[in-house]
Amino acid sequence: MINKYINQLIKYGINNHFLEEDDIYYAVNRILKLLDINSFQSIEVEEELDITKIINPIIDYAIANNCLKSSGLASKDAFEAQVIDCLLPRPSEMNRIFYKHYKTGPLTATNWFHDFSIKTNYIKTERIKQNINYKYVGKYAPLDITINLSKPEKDPLDIKLDKNNSTEYPLCPLCIENVGVYQTPSLAPRTNHRVVNLSLNHEKDKWGMQYSPYAYFNEHLIVLRKDHSPMYVNQKTFQELIDFINKFPHYLIGSNAGLPIVGGSILSHHHFQGGRYDFPIEKAQVLQKIKRKRMTIEILDWPLAAIRIIGSNENSILDMANSIFEYWQKYENQDIKILAKTDEEHNTVTPIVKLDGANYNFYMIFRNNLTSKELPLGIFHPNPSRFHIKKENIGLIEAMGMAILPGRLLQELEMIKEVLLNQKNILDYPDLDKHQEWIYYLKSQPLEDLDDLLKKEIGRIFEAVLEDCNVFKYGTKQDFINFVNKAIY
Numbered sequence: 001m002i003n004k005y006i007n008q009l010i011k012y013g014i015n016n017h018f019l020e021e022d023d024i025y026y027a028v029n030r031i032l033k034l035l036d037i038n039s040f041q042s043i044e045v046e047e048e049l050d051i052t053k054i055i056n057p058i059i060d061y062a063i064a065n066n067c068l069k070s071s072g073l074a075s076k077d078a079f080e081a082q083v084i085d086c087l088l089p090r091p092s093e094m095n096r097i098f099y100k101h102y103k104t105g106p107l108t109a110t111n112w113f114h115d116f117s118i119k120t121n122y123i124k125t126e127r128i129k130q131n132i133n134y135k136y137v138g139k140y141a142p143l144d145i146t147i148n149l150s151k152p153e154k155d156p157l158d159i160k161l162d163k164n165n166s167t168e169y170p171l172c173p174l175c176i177e178n179v180g181v182y183q184t185p186s187l188a189p190r191t192n193h194r195v196v197n198l199s200l201n202h203e204k205d206k207w208g209m210q211y212s213p214y215a216y217f218n219e220h221l222i223v224l225r226k227d228h229s230p231m232y233v234n235q236k237t238f239q240e241l242i243d244f245i246n247k248f249p250h251y252l253i254g255s256n257a258g259l260p261i262v263g264g265s266i267l268s269h270h271h272f273q274g275g276r277y278d279f280p281i282e283k284a285q286v287l288q289k290i291k292r293k294r295m296t297i298e299i300l301d302w303p304l305a306a307i308r309i310i311g312s313n314e315n316s317i318l319d320m321a322n323s324i325f326e327y328w329q330k331y332e333n334q335d336i337k338i339l340a341k342t343d344e345e346h347n348t349v350t351p352i353v354k355l356d357g358a359n360y361n362f363y364m365i366f367r368n369n370l371t372s373k374e375l376p377l378g379i380f381h382p383n384p385s386r387f388h389i390k391k392e393n394i395g396l397i398e399a400m401g402m403a404i405l406p407g408r409l410l411q412e413l414e415m416i417k418e419v420l421l422n423q424k425n426i427l428d429y430p431d432l433d434k435h436q437e438w439i440y441y442l443k444s445q446p447l448e449d450l451d452d453l454l455k456k457e458i459g460r461i462f463e464a465v466l467e468d469c470n471v472f473k474y475g476t477k478q479d480f481i482n483f484v485n486k487a488i489y
């Protein structure tokens with residue numbers, strides 16, 4: 001049977017154009033080695049379009065024949081990546097193919113690379129489908145709510161294997177050294193990982209682009225520096241973002257804020273995130289439009305303090321963005337608890353760029369990472385009363401209006417339904433401790449359509465979480481409008 005699946009896998013590689021005829025036996029022999037098999041017969045097999053239907057029986061075979069150290073999910077994923085890697089072009093060939101397509105156009109090139117990442121199961125399409133997504137209509141443009149059920153929790157079988165894990169190589173999950181790496185299950189399966197070269201801001205091939213295996217939105221991608229150097233947000237970042245958009249005008253690109261608390265989860269490695277998706281912030285109402293030097297600056301009605309600079313001239317946009325950013329870096333307003341500096345800097349921005357026809361839309365979301373005795377995790381951070389739904393940093397994607405909520409929430413919601421509908425005792429559910437106050441509140445609500453109520457409640461709390469991060473929350477909308485008017489030169 002295993003011979004049939006290897007034949008099917010080879011056929012899949014050939015039909016999807018990532019394996020060439022000349023490389024068939026080279027690929028077969030590498031797969032045989034992984035499966036500890038000594039022979040192979042080339043036979044006619046039916047074409048299978050779904051790679052999981054070919055790869056799963058191969059993994060089952062590997063487990064039954066002790067080719068894997070554990071049958072945990074991470075070990076299986078790592079093994080799958082190794083098997084698929086046997087079919088794939090090397091990174092240098094990948095780059096040649098990508099840039100051959102790029103000659104036709106950037107869209108042709110990214111369509112090819114995205115399709116490649118799906119067909120090779122690097123993007124975990126089947127798992128992403130498990131996520132729960134819906135829109136929440138509240139005080140602002142409708143927000144995207146996602147409960148993330150696709151990224152697997154760590155399996156104890158894998159953790160056991162992981163005891164002696166060294167994190168020195170690669171230094172972090174964004175390092176270019178991850179291309180083709182096979183280590184312990186604590187790392188994402190990377191043997192089939194491919195990154196295409198990018199030149200940004202006159203730095204030739206110093207950058208790479210890859211898709212996210214657990215995409216939160218369409219064509220969710222990551223742009224990374226090839227060297228492991230810390231995140232920065234300044235003029236250079238703005239230039240890099242605009243240059244990326246010049247090269248890939250069909251994408252949106254943004255950077256996390258680069259400071260702890262208001263930044264993303266990996267501050268040690270400079271990177272951006274992007275994709276082909278319309279985020280809620282793009283549909284925000286406009287509080288004020290200001291015309292300057294053939295540009296429009298729009299103050300947005302958004303839970304976080306945000307503006308959009310619109311214009312077709314790249315240099316004017318950069319000058320305007322820089323000058324507003326510099327003004328913000330020094331801005332202080334003790335009355336409304338904005339402090340630019342203590343022994344370190346606190347004011348920064350989350351910048352995002354997208355093209356709309358001939359116009360750049362440069363979004364700037366103002367951020368501050370000050371902490372206080374009462375709010376040690378951050379003043380402009382989710383309020384502790386909402387930690388039961390969201391405790392983590394509000395990064396770039398969430399600041400644009402897309403909630404990424406942990407999978408555990410789904411099981412907790414099921415328990416909450418039990419408590420509410422069947423008058424069960426909350427104390428019998430230790431996982432619901434953190435939700436106690438919320439459950440008391442829910443009890444006072446009409447429960448006819450409980451699923452709908454819970455969905456709306458989560459949306460309402462996420463909206464409030466975003467408002468918690470608004471740097472002008474202790475002032476008024478007018479304070480923010482005054483600030484922007486002064487910041488514009």
Ligand SMILES: [Zn+2]
Nearest residue numbers: 172175228269
């Ligand atoms: Zn790194």
